[in-house]
Amino acid sequence: MANSLPMTLRVYRKLSFAVVPLAPALIKRRLKLGKEDPARVGERRGVSNDVRPRGPLIWIHGASVGEVLAAAALIEKLRALNIRILLTSGTVTSAAIVARRFPPDIIHQYVPYDSPRFVARFLDHWRPSLALFIESDLWPNLILSSAARRLPMVLINGRMSHRSFPRWRRVYATISALLGRFDVCLAQSEVDAARFTALGSRNVVTTGNLKLDVSAPPADPAKLERLVSATRGRPIIVAASTHPGEEEMLLEAHRTLKGLFPSLLTVIVPRHPDRGAAIARVIAASGLKAGLRSREDVPTAASDFYVADTLGELGLFYRLAGIVFMGGSLVEHGGQNPIEAVKLGAPIVHGPHVFNFTDVYEALDSAGGARRADTQEALVKQLGQLLADPAARDSQIRAAERVVEQLGGALERTLAALEPYLLQLRLEMGAGHA
Template sequence: MARFLYSLVFILCLPLILARLLYRAWRAPAYARRWPERFAVGGDLRPGGIWVHAVSVGESIAAAPMVRALLRRYPQLPVTVTCMTPTGSEQIRKLFGEQVGHAYLPYDLPWLQRRLIRRLQPRIAIIMETELWPNMVAECGRAGVPVVLANGRLSERSARGYQRVSWLVRPMFAALDWLAVQSAPEAERFMALGAQQHALTVTGSIKFDLKPSAAVLQGAAGWRNQWGGRSVWIAASTHAGEDEVVLQAHRQLLAQHPQALLILVPRHPERFDGVARLVQQAGLSLVRRSAGVQPGMSDQVLLGDSMGELMQFYACADVAFVGGSLIPGGGHNYLEPAALGLPVLSGPHRFNFLEISDLLENAGALVEIADADALAAQVGRWLDDSASARAAGEAGQAVVKANQGALERLLEGIGRLL
């Protein structure tokens, strides 16, 4: 009955969902493409193998080591990766090319999920982090497809949201065949929502198993050589409301470090042009990565308006600020800069990565700031004191290395279900 009511509400809301899709297509034309896939028609599906679902860019990047390992371990099994957003789709193709099949996940209506599963005939479904849909999970159960939640995370805020619809989600969580979750507190939250204790393992976060590729490090070194010996800091995955704070901080920083370069990487591509205008309005000289030219000594901001290059941008920097944290967004992946040995800055809103950010903060690798003044001051301190910055960066790398191994534990669990 709960899923019936949920599906009925979904159907009633479908005109609004399509209207929102049209609006997003107006803002970002990529949303206007491949609509049939959202109704389980078309797409590059590879039947009879492993199905991985990663909602967008962050989850696709997190899934990459797992997908590559699965391709190596089970070369006889095709892999299909689904997502929900054009940026996620672009990231998947950039990461894997034609090694994997790829399509958008259809809307969560029973007959659409049933059609996708019938076409895909997966031996296992692996869902990254928290992208759970009641009908998707139920239809996998109906078809006898085991469902794994990989790298599961559940913040207190998200858990409270799920509790408000516990009548709907408790059967969904109880139906999962295995949950590989990041931490003990998150395991408790999952169990409070109906997950079975015997089907749950604390594996740690596979994001700790991140290893920057030699190509990324080499590319970043080439860029830095072209930029001269100037100081570089990055503000990555920023959201609306944060760019203004970052630019204000950079203006303050330039008073003490006139040759400092800011790499500004907005989280969403549809904001690239708007952020470029903000930079110009702030009176700062700008070069866009999409222009294909390197910043000169007179350029003060490099706008990272490209896809799939975030790690290379990080590898160019001396200090990193991770966005989504000055506004109530919950933060983004703090381990990417930490793995590269960068001292890390965050705003106060880091509830999506609370355990990870606390580990880094307690080790001295992360500093929390609340406004432009504090951001400029801490970036300036680390640029002035390279020994302190290096110690913070090394502490972050030590945290990353000490917590590695989650990927192997996850792969072992998946292997038992295949």
């Protein structure tokens, strides 16, 4: 295999092997930053305390929370076939979401650091029967070592952003050597499919975006009732998955809108909960009052803002919302997934930077299922119009629901594309019982 690799990957493999002695220092630093679980750092070196279950094992890998949740409905379908699932991801937050939202028989492991030694140890232990990589988290050693073992690999919900595509084109030999190891690439859109083909994918099929088929996120009924009681009668804007630079704009929008809606409450759910205290300090410095959920505050009549700096509670706040502003869109992050908010009946406002979900937002905007705000003034205008007009909110919700229904179906198409592999696993299971 090594001789057939481009120089970039040969150098990468040598360097990633050579840096193994530095792994303890890296882990120590990441532990200090809260980016590793001290009880599970061995998994980063391919060491596991869990036992591999008997029979076929499907390995599903996603980078973090968004990718893991995108695969939730697919995982449920695979579980129904009585095939065990190994789910890997790379962040502490994604591990917490798996523990909270997934059945206990789903085995979660942190993906090993991408060194040949750690990857080999991981593969030796788990011996997966089929590997499904979600979207575009392409670790070279993980891919090359799996391919060397003739492990069938499929890229599911494949996405190639407009930023990543030109960068990868400049190193075509590198990316084509990786993508060419996948049996099939299941792309989110025709644009993604064309990009994967141009970068060397051998067999590309457009199946759609699995995030359109996700179930609405859950909410604890008791916690919801407590919040509803505390905020009853107040207009509420929920700013979901916000990023640095957006909270200041929302603060100014709140100031303006409060003149028209004196009891307005703005709930900020930061994409990274550890920013909650800093956001609350910015709000307090502006002379407005904010509660902090991580301190178990509850909104009071005096609260202007409520900072929901906890993990896995977006379903709670989408249900509370009169309007949802989707974060990551006023800054050049690329936007966040609006589908869960739509499924919970929340009208959506977003900024101009939604390139991570271009097709979805274009369809929503053109159908009147979402409103785009390119500037601070437009943000105030769009939010103000929706706050003032319940009929407009209802009309927008209905339009958004129709769009999501029309764009759905990725789950069924993905399962159809995987059927040859699943059939083989079922045959192996039958042979094992014979």
